[in-house]
Amino acid sequence: MGFHDECGVVGIYGAENSARLAYFGLAALQHRGQESAGIAVSDGKKINLRKDLGLVSEVFDSSHFENLNGSIALGHVRYATAGGRTIENAQPFLNTFKFGTIALAHNGQLVNHGEIRTRLEDLGSTFSSTSDSEVILKLIVRKLVDGKKNDTDSLCSDGLEKAVVDAAGEIKGSFSLCIMTEDCLIGVRDPNGIRPLCLGRIVPKENCPGVLGGDPLGEGGAVKDAGGLNPGGRLSPTYIIASESCAIDAVNGEFVRDIEPGEIVVIKNGELRTYSCEKKNKATCVFEYVYFARPDSVIDGIAVQDARYRMGEVLARESSVDADVVVGVPDSGIGAALGYSRATGIPYVTGIVKNKYIGRTFIAPTQSERESMVFVKLNALKTDLDGKRVVVIDDSIVRGTTSRRLVQILRRAGAREVHFRVSSPPVKFPCHLGIDTPSKSELISSTHELEEIRKEIGADSLAFISIDGMMSALRMCRAESDGFCGGCFCGRYPV
Amino acid sequence: MGFHDECGVVGIYGAENSARLAYFGLAALQHRGQESAGIAVSDGKKINLRKDLGLVSEVFDSSHFENLNGSIALGHVRYATAGGRTIENAQPFLNTFKFGTIALAHNGQLVNHGEIRTRLEDLGSTFSSTSDSEVILKLIVRKLVDGKKNDTDSLCSDGLEKAVVDAAGEIKGSFSLCIMTEDCLIGVRDPNGIRPLCLGRIVPKENCPGVLGGDPLGEGGAVKDAGGLNPGGRLSPTYIIASESCAIDAVNGEFVRDIEPGEIVVIKNGELRTYSCEKKNKATCVFEYVYFARPDSVIDGIAVQDARYRMGEVLARESSVDADVVVGVPDSGIGAALGYSRATGIPYVTGIVKNKYIGRTFIAPTQSERESMVFVKLNALKTDLDGKRVVVIDDSIVRGTTSRRLVQILRRAGAREVHFRVSSPPVKFPCHLGIDTPSKSELISSTHELEEIRKEIGADSLAFISIDGMMSALRMCRAESDGFCGGCFCGRYPV
Amino acid sequence: MGFHDECGVVGIYGAENSARLAYFGLAALQHRGQESAGIAVSDGKKINLRKDLGLVSEVFDSSHFENLNGSIALGHVRYATAGGRTIENAQPFLNTFKFGTIALAHNGQLVNHGEIRTRLEDLGSTFSSTSDSEVILKLIVRKLVDGKKNDTDSLCSDGLEKAVVDAAGEIKGSFSLCIMTEDCLIGVRDPNGIRPLCLGRIVPKENCPGVLGGDPLGEGGAVKDAGGLNPGGRLSPTYIIASESCAIDAVNGEFVRDIEPGEIVVIKNGELRTYSCEKKNKATCVFEYVYFARPDSVIDGIAVQDARYRMGEVLARESSVDADVVVGVPDSGIGAALGYSRATGIPYVTGIVKNKYIGRTFIAPTQSERESMVFVKLNALKTDLDGKRVVVIDDSIVRGTTSRRLVQILRRAGAREVHFRVSSPPVKFPCHLGIDTPSKSELISSTHELEEIRKEIGADSLAFISIDGMMSALRMCRAESDGFCGGCFCGRYPV
């Protein structure tokens, strides 16, 4: 469908160098998308925007920040889906309309954008991209304009907030949104909370001079008296909304809390208000824990790395094997490997290294070169593996191709036995909520039995964590035991 | 002096797609230098060259390979020393002279290039860079021309080989060289073997179809009948010479052996010959094991990761501490942390993650932003550290600035105690043999006592591995116990 | 107000390589705008777009044309107004809406876009730029959607045509538009015909082999059976709509006729239909003849170069002077200089040359360097001028700065007397219809008397053509004597 949108969003409110804080935050979220990057900034009157294809560090140079002044900023990084590399789909989207300007950044994927788009088109709306995110932006504007048709007032916050709440109630699917106008920043998370979104703040710390102190990120980086009046001399904090808590850490901020499923957080005049659209069962995407999020992030009360340790432990219990060493496939398989080692006592070794310089622009013109690229990307350590019985833990098997190569690399390094363990259940159904999975016919677990897959990838044994096992692993991390979407395993989606 | 030259070199002999193999090899060596990259290729008659500032993936796109045809290739990546980012110093250096064309790539640093340059200038040599590597190239050419002054022959291999052997005997310092002419490839390692250099080959494997089989890297990637005559129908192998064995793995080759200190390896007409210049005591740079080389490389019989495990083990014995978890500073501190954990039984946890997208072009215009960059580069995992007594292992302390930030980050994540352990001895002397160290006055271990350093970085305890301990760690990895340069610890250099 | 829009537009209908024909046409119109360039192409189902800042030759390389397939194309080049260099304002604008996709390219400037924008915003429209051109696009869409609200049909041409006709009747100002949908191309010219727009076709010429023959511009460049049915086997021509006839020549087409003021030309199903919105008095901008258009273009029946010759002739009669040579300031002053020479018998000499390589990216960091840039841009020929009494003809004097430098350059080359003649009347009022003129206070003719200006620029004598003289010159070129806008001379505008 072309709407896969594994992305990262960040919003900053109340810092003079908000664009650069957004830049730092986006850098921390770069793993969520490498196709395009963009930052919109408001100086209170006007919103300026810079976006382009490329990594955060490629899209922005010093000169761009000269035009990105203001205390409210919005940033977005976008995932590189095949074929869709066009500047038109880069975010944030920015639109000027009757009451001002609005910019929006979206992580997620709608399931009913088609019908909403049709409805908006019936009312005369136009679109400049194929993105479902633009549909959300136009829907909000439409609601704003309709809600104030006979009104001569300028944009009052009530109107905007109502429009966003109403829009959030209409769209279906996964959506974590950051929205800004000239004077406010809004965070929205879908009623199931499928994609993560969290809130932080950067507080001046007078008693802690130096880098952790009052001005963590440059000239006036910390604090801005956003609302004019600060009774009692209290300083307003700088707020940050981000896809993952690691972005809050990157600007030396403090994690406050997750945005709740169905919650709308509005920051305006230096104050934060919260609204709810219809709340549904929480259904956070388990793949955020399995491989998508950074290990140093905490999502909905579960530390990502902790979840990975636990999955490894459960996997160890479910499918132990007599072996000499445990290795994890970098980067996201390492946590589960450590957990597996911890649970079994089999020593964890590095075993595999990944070349971090192989990016989008690395070339391999011929087919056989593309196939051989795996040797450039991954290598195994003979010192860890030679003559050993090896348990290797990967986060998932999708098509099986990479897994087969991986087994070859391990054997090339002398592994006597290769026992393949997967820290997520078999992926049998494509995701319609934002993860870039191939069609059902390309999912090896959808078309092959376990033993067939084992043969295909050339391992001595193969086991996936069970769905129950995965849930129990997550339960170990958080008291509240439910609330995950595992649609790709079982075919039942929350939306 | 501006000649710091921590670089990577790779040479390919006997593959039709030699330039692309060199490209893959350079990608594997990218960690050794990110300033510039270059590849020279010979088609037997003419050597073409492409080099520029930037990463391997930035310097080359598909169009460049259209002009890089031939079966012998030479590649180089160069380290980004401050201020010296100029295209003039990019390698390989290429010169045409009386008997043909010669290209040279160098990893290391000479100590007597000044006097040789003066001598060559007296004879009329000209230079287009400030690089000591260009001095080596001109010296070889001078010896070649002098050696054959009254000769009407074209370049005979004896002449070239003699010239290289003579030149290698004259230059002092650290040098691992790859040299090519129109029809041969040469590898040279300095008499002390300070920088690594090794030999591999890519052998067609008829009995192993698929990716590991006969044509590992594309159309004709594997084998070329280089010498015309192959008695008995035996196929000539493709040879590869590289700074580290990980580059051999990247082209799916087989490691053959290290080039010996003082050895000159010449590959010509499909055959490999070896020569020696004066051999001295082996003195491999210990920092190759500590942090410079990739963990999957094997240097002089010691697997780099194994060395790191052992250093961690020795460190554990030398300076154990009561703690709850062990963490390693990525990427090179992880091996020692695993070793420390293994020796003490204190659990290893991930603890710290590093943002792999922060490169040369990431901007931080203000001073306080540059200081805050550490929060973007590194983050700690509360789930691993909160309330814990933490042992953190880094590979070295140079100026101390980064270490101080690191301790702050760990404490921010809740570490109750931070015990800083360093897997190399205190660096008290600048390196004159290729490692980019600051002047003595900036080396914190040169100007401060241990307890002062501990206070400065804010750790609860601090310990370095001892020089003897480091040597014993290396001894555990290899029978032969001597042969390392630790000049930066003790001030005694092999040259 | 920042809406200055001296631009060039081109539309191609019915050629397989329509995007490349548009590219060639834009190259011919490059003099009308160097800030940005863009081409949209329809393959019948989908419209693809490429636009960016820069010259036509900078914005497009071969790879872009791989994604620009289809037989209908729309191109735009935009003028570089100071400060407004943003990708957001680059054209064509492209919007998808209820009934399909529409792209628009605009040359001109509206005077009532503010009120229309407000009206559209009241109805919920959003904008992604500050351009008045985007307002036109949204207005058309709005009319389309409103006109077919209760309709279940897909976009019928009647609807589109009616919408465009209605929109053209509502907007006020200068506008030459090229519009395309998936299956049609439309040209619109404002009721006063202020900016030029003309129609051409590319006809296969079977009886003329060679370059002028059937396939003038490549594989299928000439002819496409656009409508399916071609009674009598007649081939459909390829149509071209362009700002100036020189773009028709550039694709080896035939000029058909000017689009009439207030005319809407619709090309669809291989047929051309024409509509009218309210027609007003023709008021073509005289500056198109004076300097804006290319000398090889013909606008509204007047060959631009012919107009310039005539202006020179009239100027000669109005303000003759005893002199030795006549020179014209390149490029647009040359025609008038030739006319002046012809009328007076004073020999025409080259006298001044202009450096054609000085573009947007030429740098002159300091103020005095910027002032000295005139010596790099223009130079005088001593051989033509030394010791001579010189008549120099320029097309206009705006601020007077350039004229003063020019006189200095002529004197430096030895001119004994410099008689400055201007082929347009004094510019006393800013233009609100698309020409980039400064505010009234900066217009030297608005603030200074003739003699003051003469002193200011340092000429021995100074004369402008009179308004009547200019009109009589244009009358010489075309029977129909009226129909020009000279608002900048007299302050009376047609709109």
Added chain:
Amino acid sequence: MGFHDECGVVGIYGAENSARLAYFGLAALQHRGQESAGIAVSDGKKINLRKDLGLVSEVFDSSHFENLNGSIALGHVRYATAGGRTIENAQPFLNTFKFGTIALAHNGQLVNHGEIRTRLEDLGSTFSSTSDSEVILKLIVRKLVDGKKNDTDSLCSDGLEKAVVDAAGEIKGSFSLCIMTEDCLIGVRDPNGIRPLCLGRIVPKENCPGVLGGDPLGEGGAVKDAGGLNPGGRLSPTYIIASESCAIDAVNGEFVRDIEPGEIVVIKNGELRTYSCEKKNKATCVFEYVYFARPDSVIDGIAVQDARYRMGEVLARESSVDADVVVGVPDSGIGAALGYSRATGIPYVTGIVKNKYIGRTFIAPTQSERESMVFVKLNALKTDLDGKRVVVIDDSIVRGTTSRRLVQILRRAGAREVHFRVSSPPVKFPCHLGIDTPSKSELISSTHELEEIRKEIGADSLAFISIDGMMSALRMCRAESDGFCGGCFCGRYPV
């Protein structure tokens, strides 16, 4: 042979902003070469260099000038010969050697560089390009080193000057050189004076405030007390050496004189000295006058435009024709057309315009598109030509292809008769002295009779100026009647 070197050189001595003056000078010489551009600058101690492929305005941006400080500068633009677009051949060439650093920029082509290169290679010289210009640089260095072998002095000017004089006496061919060391600037012109080179100065004019005054080009642009001691308070002038006098005009300098054939001009310590190598018969390339040089330049006492007028006049006398209008092919045919008109009384009209935006990067992927490019590059004015008998003057016919297209374009614009006149004699022999001509078999005048060529290009009549006529035209411009190379017409070369 690949050594075609129609280039432009400029040298600046004694201005603080010498690099920017060189930049302005190169911009004025851009017509001499568009492949690459480079500037070397000395601050008295060190020479910095920036060069790259591209136009002057593309190669340099503001940031580059931050590293180009100093009062002596050397600039070069290089012609785009097919296939040879490599950074290796970009100039200036810069070499460091025994006594310092030397940079060289060359316009011309040697005929004996092969033997000199061999000789230098025998002595051990190495080369990094295939350029004959690098051979000159190495030859000078060799002479310098040899001349001072037993000398312990640093580089004394005598040595350098002697070396340059000796080298200039050894190399054969065409060469206009600009050479610089840390503290001096040298201009060299070959003994035949085949390529132009001239000297100018920029004098502070205290009595002329404003732009023409003391500081014409910025902070300290004008004057620098180069020699320390200026007895009597006289200010030292800034010197400029350039390929053409138009570059002197571009920096608002004063033309002093041509460098004489065989002359070496050395500027050092604020003083100018002159030397001679063996002087031969002057043999300036006539094509400099015909089309290569800018019309506003004066070469060897002949104003280029004056020469073109005269050629037109002679052509008129030699081959008059009954016609209605005369047109010149831009840019270099215009002068001759004006002369033809003047001599015959047939009115000169513009007739043809050239699109100045069509450069190196303009794309035309298919063959027929490339052929049609002529319509994009050139257009004819119907208003000037329709129904007329046209004399069209071009500067030369080489292969004939362009001429044929030109005739077609004229006829397309309605020309009733096309009489083709050429302001240079038939080119029958390739040039070995720097003009980029094809091989003899591709020269249409070498393989076809006049009438055959006329038919081939489709003209109604065709005539070339005679060799004698051309010489008489040049004689009209300068008393001294001899001294031109016309080897391409008659096959007799001065070298």
